[in-house]
Amino acid sequence: MTGFPSGTLLAQSALSGLFVGALYGLLGLGLSLSWGLLRQINLAHFALAFLSAYLCYQLSAVGHLDPLLTLAIIVPLCFAVGVATQWLLARFAITPFNSLLVTFGLTVILESLIQGIWTADFRKLESVYGDTRFRIGALYVPAPELLTLIVAVALSLAVWATLRFTDVGRALRAAAEDGPIAEAFGIDRRRLGLLLAGVSAASAGIGGVCLALSHTLAPAQIYSWIGVVFAAVMMGGLGRALGPLVAGIVIGVSESLTMAITAPSWAPLVSFSLLLVVLLARPDKF
Amino acid sequence: MNSVIRRVAALVAGAIVFVVAAAAVAAPSGQPIRVGGTLALTGPLASTGIVHQLVADIFVSEINKKDGLLGRPVEYVVKDDQSKPDLARTLYEQLITVDKVDLLMGPYATGAILSAMGVAQRYNKVLIHHTFGIPSLAKYDAHFPTWSLGPDPATTFPNTLFDALAATAKPPKTIAVVTSKFPSVHFMSLGAREVAKKRGLNEVLFLEWEFGNRDFGPIAARVKDAKPDFVWVGAIGLEGNQLLDAMKKIDYAPPLHFHMYPAPGPMITAPEAKGALAATIFEEHQPFLSNPGAAEFVKLFNERAAKAGLGYTGVETQAAASYTAWQVLAAAVTATKSLDDKVLAEWLKKNKVDTIQGKLRFDGPSNYGDDLMRVKQVQNGKWVVVWPKSAAAPGVTLQTN
Numbered sequence: 001m002t003g004f005p006s007g008t009l010l011a012q013s014a015l016s017g018l019f020v021g022a023l024y025g026l027l028g029l030g031l032s033l034s035w036g037l038l039r040q041i042n043l044a045h046f047a048l049a050f051l052s053a054y055l056c057y058q059l060s061a062v063g064h065l066d067p068l069l070t071l072a073i074i075v076p077l078c079f080a081v082g083v084a085t086q087w088l089l090a091r092f093a094i095t096p097f098n099s100l101l102v103t104f105g106l107t108v109i110l111e112s113l114i115q116g117i118w119t120a121d122f123r124k125l126e127s128v129y130g131d132t133r134f135r136i137g138a139l140y141v142p143a144p145e146l147l148t149l150i151v152a153v154a155l156s157l158a159v160w161a162t163l164r165f166t167d168v169g170r171a172l173r174a175a176a177e178d179g180p181i182a183e184a185f186g187i188d189r190r191r192l193g194l195l196l197a198g199v200s201a202a203s204a205g206i207g208g209v210c211l212a213l214s215h216t217l218a219p220a221q222i223y224s225w226i227g228v229v230f231a232a233v234m235m236g237g238l239g240r241a242l243g244p245l246v247a248g249i250v251i252g253v254s255e256s257l258t259m260a261i262t263a264p265s266w267a268p269l270v271s272f273s274l275l276l277v278v279l280l281a282r283p284d285k286f
Numbered sequence: 287m288n289s290v291i292r293r294v295a296a297l298v299a300g301a302i303v304f305v306v307a308a309a310a311v312a313a314p315s316g317q318p319i320r321v322g323g324t325l326a327l328t329g330p331l332a333s334t335g336i337v338h339q340l341v342a343d344i345f346v347s348e349i350n351k352k353d354g355l356l357g358r359p360v361e362y363v364v365k366d367d368q369s370k371p372d373l374a375r376t377l378y379e380q381l382i383t384v385d386k387v388d389l390l391m392g393p394y395a396t397g398a399i400l401s402a403m404g405v406a407q408r409y410n411k412v413l414i415h416h417t418f419g420i421p422s423l424a425k426y427d428a429h430f431p432t433w434s435l436g437p438d439p440a441t442t443f444p445n446t447l448f449d450a451l452a453a454t455a456k457p458p459k460t461i462a463v464v465t466s467k468f469p470s471v472h473f474m475s476l477g478a479r480e481v482a483k484k485r486g487l488n489e490v491l492f493l494e495w496e497f498g499n500r501d502f503g504p505i506a507a508r509v510k511d512a513k514p515d516f517v518w519v520g521a522i523g524l525e526g527n528q529l530l531d532a533m534k535k536i537d538y539a540p541p542l543h544f545h546m547y548p549a550p551g552p553m554i555t556a557p558e559a560k561g562a563l564a565a566t567i568f569e570e571h572q573p574f575l576s577n578p579g580a581a582e583f584v585k586l587f588n589e590r591a592a593k594a595g596l597g598y599t600g601v602e603t604q605a606a607a608s609y610t611a612w613q614v615l616a617a618a619v620t621a622t623k624s625l626d627d628k629v630l631a632e633w634l635k636k637n638k639v640d641t642i643q644g645k646l647r648f649d650g651p652s653n654y655g656d657d658l659m660r661v662k663q664v665q666n667g668k669w670v671v672v673w674p675k676s677a678a679a680p681g682v683t684l685q686t687n
Contacts, residue, residue: 005508005511006511008507008511009504009507009508009510009511012503012504012507012536013503013504013507015503016501016503016504016507016532017501017503017504019503020500020501020503111328112328115328115332118595119333119336119594119595119596119597120327120328120332120333120335120336121333121336121551121595121596121597121598122333122523122524122549122551122552122597123597124527124552124555124556126555133535133537135537140535140536140537142535145535216524216527216528216552218330218332218333218524219328219332220328220329220330220332220369221330224330224498224500225500228500252501255501256501256503256504257504259495259501259504259505259508260504260507260508263493263494264493264494264495264496264499264504264505265467265494265495265496267495267496267499267501268496268498268499
């Protein structure tokens with residue numbers, strides 16, 4: 001049997017955790033924004049990410065488009081879906097709790113749609129990115145995961161900067177803080193809501209393309225991401241752009257190091273144990 | 287005069303031939319025989335559930351093109367258990383009490399079959415099933431497994447595998463056992479550990495992960511660090527591919543690697559899975575194709591699977607076990623000319639049934655017969671059986687490089 005893991009093993013595992021954590025953060029970004037700023041808990045975010053992943057697969061494997069070029073089609077499409085969903089939720093004045101139920105229903109519909117088109121069989125996108133990896137000393141860096149990390153960091157920073165430094169961002173934060181007062185100052189909450197929902201959904205589309213680049217797809221996998229991404233969103237703070245990414249990376253690296261040092265079957269305990277610790281330490285944030 | 291007699295005789299003979307031929311292809315008539323079951327048509331097991339649905343559709347449509355069962359058409363009443371054993375239990379209850387089906391066909395996967403078995407036992411119904419992975423859990427005396435694992439697969443199959451490895455030019459001396467905690471593969475992995483120990487293999491790594499694990503990077507890194515001669519991967523579905531993919535990302539390829547129940551399609555298409563070993567009960571080559579009904583079924587399945595858009599259109603363990611279940615059901619009904627569950631159960635316990643897997647018997651412990659699991663390998667983008675020699679594809683041997 002092996003003793004304590006080598007430095008290379010630990011570093012490679014931490015790197016693996018960093019990459020998977022970036023994906024948690026990327027998937028959590030839109031969820032956090034719509035939950036924190038629109039008060040909508042959008043479970044359909046995951047289904048939309050998977051629908052995007054399947055579209056990327058279809059456009060690349062069958063349509064022979066470069067997977068990254070598919071973003072030009074997927075992102076506007078997701079934006080439109082996000083706007084339409086938000087319009088529907090606002091039209092019927094859906095409460096945050098009911099939004100959970102409505103978007104769960106939407107998730108089931110999208111899952112059935114995916115299964116109807118692509119069957120329940122596994123789909124794997126083979127691309128030039130999948131076979132590309134870089135070597136840094138004894139460590140290996142796979143291209144799709146590196147791309148996911150870069151996209152997650154860039155997108156989170158862009159959203160953070162927009163929320164913090166632009167008029168639209170300030171208006172969004174003001175509307176989330178106190179809607180009626182914001183409206184009294186001339187902020188059009190409805191239009192801002194549609195814009196934010198569109199951006200959140202577009203981020204799901206980008207997350208979906210990253211998923212397709214590095215993972216094999218099956219419709220039921222939609223649900224396997226919900227728990228850990230929710231944990232990342234809650235740990236990172238609702239409505240925060242950088243929070244899910246940081247929390248996702250903390251969870252990912254912790255899970256990976258757990259797998260490297262102890263039994264891999266303990267890894268799922270990590271994300272929720274961390275969430276419990278954060279909830280106990282900062283109850284005022286939730 | 288003679289020519290008139292000859293003409294009349296020819297006409298009579300022609301008429302007789304026509305009547306006999308017409309009777310031979312007569313469409314079944316009367317009330318359909320309703321066979322009820324559930325399948326995982328949605329949920330995490332759906333990728334395999336759809337294979338069983340396709341097999342059932344093929345069997346039912348083909349038998350109805352002939353004379354059905356007992357001259358009556360067969361109807362398959364299938365409900366979606368959503369990959370949930372608890373739902374399967376409710377649906378089997380419904381099939382028996384509300385739909386009042388004549389016969390039962392098992393669902394997909396061990397958990398759902400165990401649920402269905404409890405219901406079948408309560409109503410004294412025969413349960414023929416195709417994919418039950420843990421024989422020791424099957425206590426009902428009228429269940430009939432068509433996945434021919436034998437009563438103690440955790441011992442018998444690893445021995446078959448290690449025999450295959452021992453027969454290579456450079457048998458492995460060290461082993462890493464890494465396994466999912468999915469019940470039907472986990473107990474096989476624990477069995478493999480014991481067998482490996484008894485056969486003198488040095489275990490350099492043992493790891494378990496929860497089913498649904500997303501990050502295989504650290505597991506791959508640990509296997510690379512342990513440098514085993516042989517890796518036993520207790521994987522089901524996509525897990526084997528996920529691990530191999532993670533290994534590829536750190537520029538590691540295990541010398542020899544076995545995967546318990548991999549998704550067949552993704553594994554033959556992945557370049558990193560070249561040479562992967564796995565367990566099987568049937569592959570699309572001789573001697574299997576000589577078994578009763580095998581060649582015809584393979585042809586039909588290939589066509590229908592392609593039409594249905596399945597990623598892998600070949601027949602292997604899942605489709606073969608599923609078709610066998612229908613063959614066993616039809617054989618029992620035809621032989622006994624009965625739909626009585628007690629009569630069917632008694633017949634099945636006393637008789638062997640010719641199937642595409644070979645002859646199956648149900649007279650061993652827990653109604654299990656022989657362990658017919660073989661070792662297959664990915665060679666030139668195809669699955670081929672490499673061990674035992676009697677079942678190996680013609681001219682094929684286990685490749686170690």
